[in-house]
Every structure is written in C-alpha cells, then in structure tokens.
Amino acid sequence: MDLTGGADGADGAGNGASRDTGAGSEVNIRRTGATLRLGDPGTAPASLETEGGHGSAVLPSRELDRAVNRVAAEVTARLPRGAHAEVDVRGRDGRGAWTEWREATGAPALLPRAVTEVQARLTLLATAGGAGPAVSGVRLTADLAEPEARPMGAQAAFSARVYATREGLVGHTTANGHVIKADDHFVALPSRRGLSPKGSSQYSVRVCGPARCETAPVWDVGPWNTRDDYWNPSSTREMYRDLARGLPEAQAAYQNGYNGGKDEFGRRVANPAGIDLADGTFSNVGLNDNGWVTVTYLWTEGGGSTKSFPTWGTDVNIRASATTTSARVATLPGPTTVRVSCQVRGQMVHYQSWSNDAWSYLPDYGGYLSNIFIDVAEGWLPGVPTC
Helix, strand or coil: CCHHHCCECCCCEEEEECCCCCCCCEECEEEECCEEEECCCCCCCCCCCCCCEEEEEECCEEEEEEEEEEEEEEEEEECCCCCEEEEEEEEECCCCCCCCCEECCCCCEEEEEEEEEEEEEEEEEECCCCCCCEEEEEEEEEECCCCCCCCCCCCCCCEEEEEEEECCCCCCECCCCCECCCCCCCEEECEHHHCCCCCCCCCEEEEECCCCEEEEEEEEECCCCCECCCCCCHHHCCCCCCCCCCCCHHHHHHHHCHHHHECCCCCECCCCEEEEECHHHHHHCCCCCCEEEEEEECCCCCCCCCEEEEECCCCEEEECCCCCCCCEEEEECCCCEEEECEEEEEEEEEECCEEEEEEEEECCCCEEEEHHHECCCCCCCCCCCEC
16 A cells, blocks of 8 residues: 555545644655665664664544544564564544554554544564564554543643653654754653654643743653553553553662563663653753653643633644744634643734734644634733743
C-alpha cells in the first residue's frame, strides 16, 4: 500500500484527512518506493542516549462513519533479527481532543472513549549494529468494543512530583524530529503515549519549579525508558503495573532497587529522573541543577482545572505557541465555547480596534488562542492562572 494515503483498509473509514494532525511528520525514515526503512539504523531519540535505531512516521488520520474505540493494526514488513515495527493509534471526536497513543500491534488498542477519527503512527526499531525493518504495508481495522470505554471525565489533570534532569544535547534530534536549539522549550517523557507530533503542543505538561511554572510540549522520549507512562493509572500503564501511579520506573529502580536497579534496556539507573527539560524550560522554572518539580500532564483525565469561555470570530487559528508565526494546530470555524487552563503573555496581536498580548492555553486542542477572540470584556482572563 501507499503509506502516504493513510491507514489503508480501516474498517468504516472515509476519505483520508490530515488537518492539523501531524500527518506527514517523519523522523529518521527513508522511503524506497512504497517501503519504509530507517534512515540511519544507529540513530535514537536524543533523550534516551542509547545505541540502536529509531524512526517514526505519523500517517494521515481517517474519518469514520461510525464511532469506534478498539483499533487493531496489521503490519506487512521484513523484520531482521532484533528489528521491530510497531503501530500506535489515537482517536478523537468532534471536541478536537486526541486520546493518548496506544499500541495496536500484537493486540488491539482499546481507546479510553469512542472516537470518530483515527490516526496511526508507525515506529521502526533496530538493535545496535542490526539491520532495521522494511515496512511495505499497514492496515487498520476498528470496531466498538462492548461495553463502550468510559468517557473522559471532568476530573482535574493528574499531577506528580518527579525528579527533573536537563536534556541539553543542542543539535541532536528529538523523537518527533525537532532539532534541539539553545534555550529550547520542551520536555521529554519516558513513553511514546504522550509524544506530540513535530511542531505541535497536542500533549503538553505544566512544570512548576522553584521560581515559576511553564507549559511546555512533549517532544522527546526519555529519560531511561520508552514504555513508562507513569502518569496513567496502574491498571492501564503500559509496563510496570505493580508501581503506584505517579512513580516513574527510574525512580523506583534508583531508590528501591526495582527491576534490579535497571531500566528497560538493562542499564543501571544513575538518577531517579521521570522527566527531561530542555535548557530554556529548565532555566525558566528556576532550576540551577537537576531537582524535583511538580508536573501536571494536561491531556490526562479532564485536561486539568479549567474555566470555560465563549469565543467569537470565524476561522480563528489556535497556535502551537503564543505567536502568530508558530504552527497552526486547529481552527475554530465559528463562535464556540473553549476550556482554558492557563494564560501567558506572548506576541502582541492587533485585530480591528483591539490589541492584546495575552494568549490562553486550550488543553482540548493542545495550543494557544489569542485572548482577543475570547468574548469577555477583560483582556487578561479573570480567575485563570499564568502558564
């Protein structure tokens, strides 16, 4: 199949769609006709600092003619010894909020709620010195499991106090294809389940350190692990289900000798880190050395403590950051109601007779909206904290 056309054969799928979904985002991928291979079999995400190859391709999303919550993936590939090809899927409905990614190879992925749009991400993996996989096809099938998965609740987003390390590694490439620059602002988490497509803030965290808090997108995988979504309930955690929610495997290994004191790759864990912070985020929250921070995983549960506001205007853009030059992550076609978790001072926006430099973070869209388009009298929203 032609992988550029979306997930071929998705049960109930309509035409492919790729509006603001990260579709076309490829990291360390080489195409030979309709076959995908690793561009460099020795390149891994920056935060992991491991040997072995890693590459990924986010495929166009598919709109379905009925709701589903269970998705299975079938991969056609040549897999040399030690090579793997994995497919993660996610979904959303008309509210614009994506679920987390869930692996759909091996066993079907059960999404946390029924969705009408599905997207797949293909990840290619190779051991150090080994040949990588060659993938020629991906097929998705989807249905509605019984009973239907529990809808997203209205609870506050999950928070945990975890040990943060500075990522650094300027010039290296993150798991979603971002080339790290000096004074960068993003984070790495040790699971692909909360990894944003390149240039987007679809999965973001609020990091609070000694000086202040910052909302930053998840753009890399690590430190230490790749399957440790410790922010999820133990019952749905991908690995290490005997650990308490909010306890990273690396912390348990370092402090208590869990898993023999090693990470998923068998490396001796040298610190209890559950998050890596890019240099700009590290400095902005007030860290001078590695240390403890409070992290809120804004896409979890109901998306955090939020307030709802009406908007006005047509074709209003939601941006990846608080500037009009950053990537568009969604568009509001007309007046609606949005949930706001925090606000920040950003680029000054001028529209008609108004000017405002305040931007609101919308957790349902993973992006920022100029406060000009929020239909209240105040330019700085009352009762909404600073990001």
